[in-house]
Amino acid sequence: MLPPIFGVLFDGIAYGMLLFVLSVGLSVTLGLMNFVNLAHCAFAMVGGYVTVTLVNTYNWPFIATLPVAFIVTALISVVFERVFYRRLYRASDLDQVLLTIGLAFVSVAVAAYFFGTLQQPIPTPAFLRGSQQVLGLGLGNYRIFLIVTALIVTVLVVAGLEYTRFGAMVRAAVDNQRMASGLGINVDATFAITFAIGSGLAGLGGALAIEIVGLDPSFSFTYLVYVLIVVAVGGLGSIAGSFIAAMLIGISDIAGKYYFPELGAFLIYLVMIAVLLWKPSGLFGKR
Amino acid sequence: MADVPLTPRAYLQAQSRWTPVEIAFWLATLLPFWLLPDYLSLASQVAITALFALSLDILLGYAGVVSLGHAAFFGIGAYTAGLFSKFVWGAPLPGLLVAAIVSAASGFVVSLIVARFRHFTLIMLTLGIGLLMQEIANRAHWLTGGSDGLQGISINKVLGAFNFDLYGYTAYGYSLAVLFILFLCARRIVHSPFGLALRGIRENWTRMPAIGAPSRAHVRMAFTIAAAMAGIAGALLTQTTQSAALESISFGRSADVLVMLVLGGAGRLYGGLIGAAIFMVARDQFSGIAPQYWYFWIGLLLIGVVMFLPNGILGGLSALAARWRKS
Numbered sequence: 043m044l045p046p047i048f049g050v051l052f053d054g055i056a057y058g059m060l061l062f063v064l065s066v067g068l069s070v071t072l073g074l075m076n077f078v079n080l081a082h083c084a085f086a087m088v089g090g091y092v093t094v095t096l097v098n099t100y101n102w103p104f105i106a107t108l109p110v111a112f113i114v115t116a117l118i119s120v121v122f123e124r125v126f127y128r129r130l131y132r133a134s135d136l137d138q139v140l141l142t143i144g145l146a147f148v149s150v151a152v153a154a155y156f157f158g159t160l161q162q163p164i165p166t167p168a169f170l171r172g173s174q175q176v177l178g179l180g181l182g183n184y185r186i187f188l189i190v191t192a193l194i195v196t197v198l199v200v201a202g203l204e205y206t207r208f209g210a211m212v213r214a215a216v217d218n219q220r221m222a223s224g225l226g227i228n229v230d231a232t233f234a235i236t237f238a239i240g241s242g243l244a245g246l247g248g249a250l251a252i253e254i255v256g257l258d259p260s261f262s263f264t265y266l267v268y269v270l271i272v273v274a275v276g277g278l279g280s281i282a283g284s285f286i287a288a289m290l291i292g293i294s295d296i297a298g299k300y301y302f303p304e305l306g307a308f309l310i311y312l313v314m315i316a317v318l319l320w321k322p323s324g325l326f327g328k329r
Numbered sequence: 330m331a332d333v334p335l336t337p338r339a340y341l342q343a344q345s346r347w348t349p350v351e352i353a354f355w356l357a358t359l360l361p362f363w364l365l366p367d368y369l370s371l372a373s374q375v376a377i378t379a380l381f382a383l384s385l386d387i388l389l390g391y392a393g394v395v396s397l398g399h400a401a402f403f404g405i406g407a408y409t410a411g412l413f414s415k416f417v418w419g420a421p422l423p424g425l426l427v428a429a430i431v432s433a434a435s436g437f438v439v440s441l442i443v444a445r446f447r448h449f450t451l452i453m454l455t456l457g458i459g460l461l462m463q464e465i466a467n468r469a470h471w472l473t474g475g476s477d478g479l480q481g482i483s484i485n486k487v488l489g490a491f492n493f494d495l496y497g498y499t500a501y502g503y504s505l506a507v508l509f510i511l512f513l514c515a516r517r518i519v520h521s522p523f524g525l526a527l528r529g530i531r532e533n534w535t536r537m538p539a540i541g542a543p544s545r546a547h548v549r550m551a552f553t554i555a556a557a558m559a560g561i562a563g564a565l566l567t568q569t570t571q572s573a574a575l576e577s578i579s580f581g582r583s584a585d586v587l588v589m590l591v592l593g594g595a596g597r598l599y600g601g602l603i604g605a606a607i608f609m610v611a612r613d614q615f616s617g618i619a620p621q622y623w624y625f626w627i628g629l630l631l632i633g634v635v636m637f638l639p640n641g642i643l644g645g646l647s648a649l650a651a652r653w654r655k656s
Contacts, residue, residue: 075410078449128630133635135448136395143584147628155622230619263580267460274453286608304468311461319442322450 049179050300051293056185057193057293060254064247064270065276066199066284067240073216073279075233076133080142081122082244083266084149088116089245090257094162104167108191108249109313116243120238122319128230129236144189146262153259161256184253191250200281216279268295272312277327287325318323337522345520354599356506362498369497375394375460375609376504377565382601383508385559389587390596391519392551393531394443395452395585398459399559401439404466405580406432408562411573412472421568425507428564429493429557436556437549444548447534457581464624466578466609482567484521493569500569507565516598518554520526527551531596591634594641603642 068082089111096110122145130138146167171188173180203209214222215229223229251257251265272291276283291310298309317325335343361372381403388394405616406428413424443454466473472481486492491499526542537544567573576582585608586601593604615623639646 076449078452112424115448126636130635135452136389136591136595138453138641139395140587140631141396143587144628144631144635147631149628151628152623154619155625189588197452224617267456270453270456274424278449307464307502308461308468311457311464315442315461318446318454318457322446 046179048299049181051068051113052179052181052185053174053185054293055289055290056188057254057296059189060251060286060288061268061272061292062285063192063195063250064244064265065272065288066281067196067243068162068269069273069276069281069284070174070212070279071175071215071233071237071240073271074212074219074236077127077131078135078138078142079268080139080270081145081149081262082142082241083248083264083269084146084262085115085119085241086244086248086265086269087149087153087257087259087261088118088248089242090163090248090261091290092245093156093249093252094164094257097164098162104164108246111169111249112246114240115248116238116242119241119245120234123234123237127128128234134237148267149262150259153163156285157260161258162252164252167254187249195279196285199243203281206328208232208235238294268310271310275314275317275322276302277324278322280324280326283324283326339520340421340485341520341525345516353591355509358509359497361501364497366498369501371571371609371613373500373504374566375498375606375632376508377562377569378586378589378609379602379605380504380508380511380565381562382586382593382605383512383598384555384562385514385586386595386598386601387518387527387553387558388555389533389590390598390600391524393450393527393529393534394552395455395519396443396459396547397452397587398462398588399455399583400580401459401462402432402436402556402559403563403566403582403586405435405556406472407567407573407577408466408479408563409560410564410567413414413483414482419430419483420489421484421487423501424484424568425564427560428560432560432563433553433557436560437479437553439551440549441554443552456580460508460589461578463575463578463580466575471574473575474575476575478572479567479656482571484528484568493571497569501596502570504565507561511561512598515558518600523547523550527597539617588631590641592630592641594643595643597641597643600641600643607642608656 057303064083065088067326068079071077071079086104087216092111093104097104102110126141130137130141166184170184174186175180175181180221197243205210211232212220214225214227214313217233219229246316248257248261251261255265275291276285276287282308291313294309294313295307297304320328361369365372365617381399384402385396387400388396394554409431413427418424421481439458443451443458445453445615467475471477484493487499487503489500493499497578517529526537526547529537529542530542530544530547534544539629564576566577588606589604590601591604592607594600612623614625634641640648
């Protein structure tokens with residue numbers, strides 16, 4: 043028999059996994075191009091709405107919609123990258139912040155126009171409902187599924203970055219962009235593809251998040267804060283950093299809500315400010 | 330003009346000379362008293378928001394510090410003024426002074442942290458601190474009234490003579506006077522050697538210390554001044570509306586003021602004023618549409634400004650004027 047603290051820990055880990063899937067793409071693109079993309083969660087929201095539409099309107103099974111959420115978000119994001127983002131890689135932080143906040147505002151309005159401002163529930167498949175009894179703890183099936191999915195994503199991302207030619211190109215570009223392009227790496231194209239994959243992962247995260255946190259047009263901003271905190275705490279461009287930061291923030295948030303409900307969101311803001319004061323470039327940041 | 334050699338003092342004096350357009354602008358701010366007497370409450374809101382945008386301009390337009398949490402100081406000023414009037418004294422001017430001191434002090438404390446960082450970390454820290462302040466104001470229900478707003482504020486007559494009336498004559502006159510005085514201060518600051526140093530920091534943070542201008546100390550100073558001005562703006566809002574709400578410290582307000590400043594043109598003093606006027610009047614005119622669609626247009630506007638009008642409306646106008654003069 044395990045004390046209930048392990049149940050809280052389990053929920054925290056599941057939530058952290060979700061945050062990791064949502065934020066890993068932003069971490070890599072920020073590390074790659076130093077582009078402050080505040081519209082990242084707008085792409086996550088796109089994925090969520092793709093899943094909602096497919097499940098509720100076309101009666102697709104939930105699992106089958108996840109790859110579609112990834113692909114559709116990746117395709118949409120690459121269009122935005124080519125049309126808007128590309129022109130501002132050398133612009134100031136301020137211009138990047140303004141452009142992407144603008145996109146996030148527009149995404150909120152467009153989502154509200156097409157889907158209304160209410161939360162969009164989807165019917166969870168039967169095998170993801172209920173919970174498993176493990177050593178006296180009730181572990182929710184959906185959370186187990188979430189952890190497994192996120193671990194698969196992590197393994198794929200890490201393996202893709204460490205063991206493929208494309209991954210080597212991305213790492214080279216993150217480490218030293220000029221040197222990488224001097225060696226004949228097409229940094230521009232590398233970035234576009236990385237951006238698409240990163241946003242696609244956000245879209246997948248958005249689809250996975252529906253069951254845990256719900257989906258409404260304000261998603262673009264509500265979870266942006268969490269994602270930015272994860273990225274800032276983990277360090278730009280670091281997968282391991284994002285993973286540990288996502289766990290840290292996920293567990294602190296759930297534990298904080300469980301043990302100190304009167305503190306509200308204090309705990310994670312304090313964690314972020316403390317980490318940034320201690321290590322300005324995040325736990326694993328290079329710069 | 331540019332090829333005439335000037336001494337530093339003469340250069341600064343030439344920069345700070347009043348132009349006829351400026352004088353006309355300030356005379357025009359008096360027009361609402363006669364032409365738009367029904368809109369004086371709105372005009373006073375515009376003046377307050379303009380002051381808030383001006384405070385951000387010193388920080389962002391001159392020192393180049395991007396803050397996503399500037400409403401924290403607006404809110405601190407708003408709540409300080411409210412609490413001061415409720416528990417201590419209802420006189421408006423001492424209330425403004427206390428709000429300025431409290432927000433300047435909090436701005437200084439925050440600047441000790443913020444001035445050490447640049448770029449992404451700086452943006453994240455200002456965002457985090459802004460959200461933290463919002464959360465504190467929300468949770469400290471016993472002090473701020475939480476989401477119900479601060480109750481029981483009553484403000485005395487301005488200078489013991491002018492009562493806050495229903496039409497907003499006093500509110501607008503008072504806000505405008507404070508805006509003008511602080512504008513003069515801001516104008517003096519940006520046209521001083523300190524203001525030049527801030528612009529130097531904006532252009533190159535690491536090179537400034539090499540010529541003997543400590544970047545961090547200057548940013549701390551700019552942050553404190555901007556916080557004090559934002560606090561006064563917040564206090565004005567509390568005093569003219571006799572209420573202080575959670576909205577005054579929210580992220581939305583930080584984002585709005587950024588939009589106004591960028592729309593008008595940052596780093597030009599008048600950019601924030603023009604941007605605030607356009608933004609507030611537009612919001613008043615389109616108040617019928619639901620808020621989420623209002624932000625659709627704001628979003629489009631932001632994208633448009635960044636893509637096509639990088640220096641805001643005033644930047645675009647001065648570029649047009651320069652081209653016209655040349656041809």
